[in-house]
Amino acid sequence: MSDLHNLSVKALATLLHTKEVSAVEVATRFLARMGGNPHNAFLDIDSEVTLAQARASDAKLADGTAGPLEGVPVAHKDVFVTRDFATTAGSKILSGYRSPFDATVVQRLRTAGMVTLGKLNCDEFAMGSANENSAYGPVQNPWDTARVPGGSSGGSAAAVAAGLAPAATGTDTGGSIRQPASFCGITGIKPTYGRASRYGMIAYASSLDQAGPMARSAEDCALLLRAMCGADIDRDSTSLDMPTEDFSATLNSSIEGLRIGIPKEFFGEGLATDVRAAVDGALREYEKLGAKLVPISLPRTELSIPVYYIIAPAEASSNLSRFDGVKFGHRAKDYTDLVDMYKKTRAEGFGNEVKRRIMTGAYVLSHGYYDAYYLQAQKIRRMIADDFQNAFKECDVIAGPVAPSVAWKFGENANDPVADYLADIFTLPASLAGLPGMSVPAGFGAGNMPVGLQLIGNYFKEAQLLNAAHHLQQATDFHLRKPQGI
Template sequence: MGIAEWRGQLERGEMSARELTDQHLARIEAVDAELHSFLEVTAERARADADRIDAARSAGDTLPPLAGVPLAIKDNLCTKGIRTTCSSRMLEHFVPPYESTVTERLWQAGGILIGKTNLDEFAMGSSTETSAFGPSRNPWNPERVPGGSSGGSAAAVAAGECVASLGSDTGGSIRQPAAFCGVVGLKPTYGRVSRWGLVAFASSLDQVGPFSTSVADAAELLQVIAGEDRRDGTCLKAPVPDYRAALQKPVKGLRVGLVKECFEADGLDPQVKASVLAAAAQLEAMGCELVEVSCPRFNDGIATYYVIAPSEASANLARYDGVKYGYRSEQAGSLAEMTARSRAEGFGDEVQRRILIGTYALSAGYVDAYYKKAQQVRTLIRRDFDAAFTKVDVLLTPTSPTTAFRFGAHAEDPLAMYLADLLTIPANMAGLPAINVPCGFDDSGLPIGLQLITGVLEEPLLLQVAHNYEQAARVMEKRPAAALVP
């Protein structure tokens, strides 16, 4: 059920918010022991909030746009009075004294918190396997990963455990799990959505965005969470347009750019390539003009990212020293030893690996050779996008080179894991909005994702094209049978 449909049922009294909430809590109870999408289910709060929505409807009050909608929140967004762990032992018992801006806006809009979702530790990973509390599983096939780092949020939506969810995207952490789980995942323009209350990974790359079963629902959530926030100095002051109105515009006459380097990338699954090209042909049949474009440094994004992101992570995670809050080792004789032990015991292997990479890249004698050089390449990547957008309105690529892989497939080869984000990272490098839309299935019945990218603050155009494609292709109506997808 989409948000607009639900709103109509609530207003007409055909279903109560409490009934919808109980349905989703029952679904969580039925499937989450196997999926492990959630780290914490807030059933008591959810039911109380739903009862307040029902009381307001009975009183004839005007209902807010997300009234009664059960939502799941990635567990790196601070929720006042509710644990926010980042799936790390370091923050296992951390209860924030404040609410993040985006979640605060959701609750003001009538949304109902149904739980906090699992993720790769501190959002560092592409499979949710680095979570200190165990991995989440893919609802299409529990032997496969749901993607990452927002794997729990994607799996929860795909399995029907919530209507929609929020995740964060540093190098593809919304779009890649959305592709693996067959849902819509939107990364807005950098600065379009406040990061205040998002536990930082890489501050110049992180962005919050929604997961949903439709583009229309993604637009509904973006409408609520987008906009200026004085508490976040990187948040843009640009007015928020009507994203829902953009969905109704046709796509005839738009120029769609197929990024040459993406379709020639090493490791691109032939089934993924064929499905995405078929989606491009669908857009062409709807009146779009297909244009091959080149972004010569597109595939350099991943090497650039793995200098910049770990460097920023090294600086951001320095605050976890065992002194002010977070995990503290009790087996230390001095302050220095306590800090070292706390970080060694509190952080998992992947987080420690990235801290070490970042610390090295920022060290004396290497900062110019690595970090400064990476920032220069980042500028070139942005210029490639700027040049491409002089020729086309929107860019089209696969979201991920492959469909969901098996657990442990890259356990001994972290570089192979990093390549899962090959096609999503460049949009983060340039701060551009991008969306995943399901576009097909492989021979194993696993979802394939299409990525669309537009220019800065062109979310209305992005949603317009994604919605038109979604409505014409109706991919999810042709889906094969799946283990835990309703």
């Protein structure tokens, strides 16, 4: 079957369970497409491991013990540790590192029957908005290889958009699932903080990091999210003790009367006209479907940027202190004593953006600045969360753009790192509040580049978001369009 790479997760699962195709056949098809590593999306591929998993899935499909997603391929962002593939987090300091265990998210998807295709490129330690910060080279956007795919889960978004994998895992700290999903024209969802275990996910900012799925449709994301989520309180202190939820159960429920909040702060100065046109078009579709648009305000939206870029670097400066060349990863060859080894190892192993954020974090946590910066940022973070709760008194979900523009060209912000930071203005507030949010393909902008519509829900309302996204995708075909040649 020549078009296997264009099929959805659900379609592949159906074909596999009815034995119209084998897991080995599906895996072989995707491995062939991955040959030569198009778009520099993958950092580690091992066809022997993948085919061994596929053969194991075929055996389960044959004897009736198959999981719900048995034999369906998936690729993992390289911040999830894996036993069978190297894990680098896109950094030289972890070059060649092999974990003795699998991250909980990896383990759960494997339990559901999914076959691992490999590890996906990402911004170093998930720090970036363009995937230009990977130590192993940038990922190319399949829609235009001269443009960025978004970050930090750029490899995940590019792999799905290019038909190299039907699904991928990503992580979202300040928008790193939603923004690359928007830039590459796919669907991605960040669940409520704590819904998916962080065990085995290399930490960037512990109070913000959250795992989520990336695929072509809301329907596929619902299947993946069900497999990924669930309590893991014995291994992750931030895991929520909540039962697994079937996010597909209400996909087709009516959205008649759904109140969609439109924050005025998301549609002001700085939003590109082409992005606004696509988002407005998607909102009109919702009105046709019976939803009601409600004007709301999120007054502290602009403050999310300074708040995030104080809190996240502060947590990163602590989390990344473990990478020192002592127990694992890169170690400098020549040094005079232990302190010299630390300095040289970290200087050689970390990239510029990681160093920048470590230094920023150390500064805001230092004596004399902790109260002035870090504590104040935490107070405003609470206010941002309160703004959302006030808004949800008037609406059920919140909608707006994912990013102010479509994907930019490589090097466009090379001399201005703050420009990348500003591109996260619409995704940061939900991350700071710990709310679920997703990106849904909503049209195309300048250069025929994809535009995503962001949907934000209240805590634990992932099913409602997926329901709203699914209805938009039933009414439009933006999620079905593919880059030329795919």
